[in-house]
Amino acid sequence: MSIEEVKYIEEVKNEMKLPGKVRIFDTTLRDGEQTPGVALTVDEKIGIAKKLDQLGVNIIEAGFPASSPGEKDAVKSIASLSLNANICGLARVLKKDLDEALACDVDYIHTFIGTSPIHRKYKLKMDKEEILQKAIFAVEYARDHGVKVEFSAEDATRTEFDYLLKIYKAVEDAGAHIINVPDTVGVMIPRAMEHLIRKLNENLKVPLSVHCHDDFGLAVANSLAAVEAGATQVHVTVNGLGERAGNAALEEVVMALIIHYGIPVDIETKKLVDISEFVSKITGVKMPPNKAIIGENAFAHEAGIHVHGVKEKAETYEPIKPEMVGHKRRIVLGKHTGTKAIKSKLEEYGIEMGDEQLRILYEQVKELGDKGKRVTDADLKAMAITILGRAPEEIVKLEGIAVMTGESVMPTATVKLRIKDKVKTAAKTGVGPVDAAINAIHSLVSETADIELEEYNIEAITGGTNALAEVFVVMSDKEGNKATGRSTREDIVMASVEAVLNAINKILTLK
Structure with missing residues (x-):
């Protein structure tokens, strides 16, 4: 300046x-x-x-x-x-x-x-x-x-x-x-x-x-x-x-x-x-994030109009260059975020998305922001990869799910799926709510395709009880077709269900 x-x-x-x-x-x-x-x-x-x-x-x-x-x-x-x-x-x-x-x-x-x-x-x-x-x-x-x-x-x-x-x-x-x-x-x-x-x-x-x-x-x-x-x-x-x-x-x-x-x-x-x-x-004295010059948020931008201004010319919302004090500019994602901020982040990752995919990602970011959650870089990357990895066609679509679990209750999941033009419902038990949900899905799609779960991985992207969970699965059928499925959600059960359905739809599109 x-x-x-x-x-x-x-x-x-x-x-x-x-x-x-x-x-x-x-x-x-x-x-x-x-x-x-x-x-x-x-x-x-x-x-x-x-x-x-x-x-x-x-x-x-x-x-x-x-x-x-x-x-x-x-x-x-x-x-x-x-x-x-x-x-x-x-x-x-x-x-x-x-x-x-x-x-x-x-x-x-x-x-x-x-x-x-x-x-x-x-x-x-x-x-x-x-x-x-x-x-x-x-x-x-x-x-x-x-x-x-x-x-x-x-x-x-x-x-x-x-x-x-x-x-x-x-x-x-x-x-x-x-x-x-x-x-x-x-x-x-x-x-x-x-x-x-x-x-x-x-x-x-x-x-x-x-x-x-x-x-x-x-x-x-x-x-x-x-x-x-x-x-x-x-x-x-x-x-x-x-x-x-x-x-x-x-x-x-x-x-x-x-x-x-x-x-x-x-x-x-x-x-x-x-x-x-x-x-x-x-x-051991931590600085508040809004501490001038050196705080974590000193050069962080969330609001859409701010991000747009900074991307066009940094001086619009930065009185000095962050590099001058050994800092870095950060684009923070939340409920005030605009599409330009999301695009900017995706460019950092080398991720390209179509307009419809970007719209879905934008809505997910807004939804999380409205819940008071800060969307980290890792969150955004996982969400983007999930959207990019979705099957091109939803042959099997989730219409509804309800789970019941507890110390004295056998974990049970009731799943409603739309398979092509038919709606089917099944209730199954399992060792936990995720296992029960996957069992219910398997029973519903077994008539359409004999698909088995080969691999299941779950990881909390960031810390905290409200962290986004990233679920990755590998599914296969008897013909040797394999497909991966991925989902990133706050709800572990929903993330698991979406990942499994994503993989199933990829296999079905191959038939």
């Missing part, structure tokens, strides 16, 4: 203070691991760190070394990998924390302390001056040890502006390389975030960064608003993992920066889906 096509964005970009480039600070291994229920081993952290480095993130916050021996080992192991990204360790404004981070041989330390009234009073129980002095000490101490230093005023967005600016100016003078503005509990709105970052930018010389939480679903929007005001770094996590509702999602921030703002980042976007799936598997 060319940004020039969205004139409204172009009209407002002139009012923004956009930076020439934005650095991506990834905290999946630190804040992302704080997702409830997520705990990563050292090897898992190393695996994610390598993926992040291949992706191109600028800083990897590898963990909080002072929090546990295992965390320290993980950070130290990642720092020893000689990755391209800066490896960062988190530390409170305490000498002990800073020493633990420095002992990991990181080249970047992110130090923080709460500054809001609620943090000062209830968590820290410190006054403003004490917090100020501790912030200065931490920055100077880390700076003196030769590492890059980023300072965060935790809960910055609920901190009085005059005090927040005083803290930031003090750490700037102490040598902080970058200042981070955390929206710790996600309380900001985009316009307020833009206003705050603009005011800070007017009073500070060092680059500004933001760390937004998604408590109100605004983490990405607030992060982008900060960039509009001149922030040059954004904290993100893969898949938006993090405390409570999570952090700004890496994949969404990156693609918005590139597409909407035209701001370069060092991310290899084609690897976004790959790292998303990798992190999802390791953490």
Whole structure:
């Protein structure tokens, strides 16, 4: 998508203070691991760190070394990998924390302390001056040890502006390389975030960064608003993992920066889906199918008018090419599906159908969709093959069937068939409802042809109790004629009956 096509964005970009480039600070291994229920081993952290480095993130916050021996080992192991990204360790404004981070041989330390009234009073129980002095000490101490230093005023967005600016100016003078503005509990709105970052930018010389939480679903929007005001770094996590509702999602921030703002980042976007799936598997946190950029449905189309538009020109219903993020376009079949979507799928399989066959398939797809069933690619393929395999003439046609089965009842099937111009009915028992139905059919057609069942196979195409069942049979007669029959239905008995009748009709047409 060319940004020039969205004139409204172009009209407002002139009012923004956009930076020439934005650095991506990834905290999946630190804040992302704080997702409830997520705990990563050292090897898992190393695996994610390598993926992040291949992706191109600028800083990897590898963990909080002072929090546990295992965390320290993980950070130290990642720092020893000689990755391209800066490896960062988190530390409170305490000498002990800073020493633990420095002992990991990181080249970047992110130090923080709460500054809001609620943090000062209830968590820290410190006054403003004490917090100020501790912030200065931490920055100077880390700076003196030769590492890059980023300072965060935790809960910055609920901190009085005059005090927040005083803290930031003090750490700037102490040598902080970058200042981070955390929206710790996600309380900001985009316009307020833009206003705050603009005011800070007017009073500070060092680059500004933001760390937004998604408590109100605004983490990405607030992060982008900060960039509009001149922030040059954004904290993100893969898949938006993090405390409570999570952090700004890496994949969404990156693609918005590139597409909407035209701001370069060092991310290899084609690897976004790959790292998303990798992190999802390791953490056990599955992404909703409608998740932007990386979700299963991000480039999926069902509605007939959408499919038609996409087939003619992808941009009609896709703002970016799926390949740009390592995704693939999917045509999904259901009750909103049109014939063009079905034709498109059949072309993928190399299956050609006549108009009447296509009409039958279309009606079957619609019927399943109306029942609330999603028609998978495997379902469609099986249904199409079944239709293509039907006998050219229905000499024997099913008029009706009823089955009775249960723990204390002998499985019985009553079958009504139209054989040529005569209607016949028979009831037979069997070891199960399918066997009973086939026995009844055999008894009815025996006068017309002596046909036996040689082979019977059944397979559930997809999972679930409402999965389509595909039945395949081989029938033969005493003259040596053989024919296969196939049917795909939700009802196993009906699928079996249709497959058997299909094979019988093929044999009868040979006579």
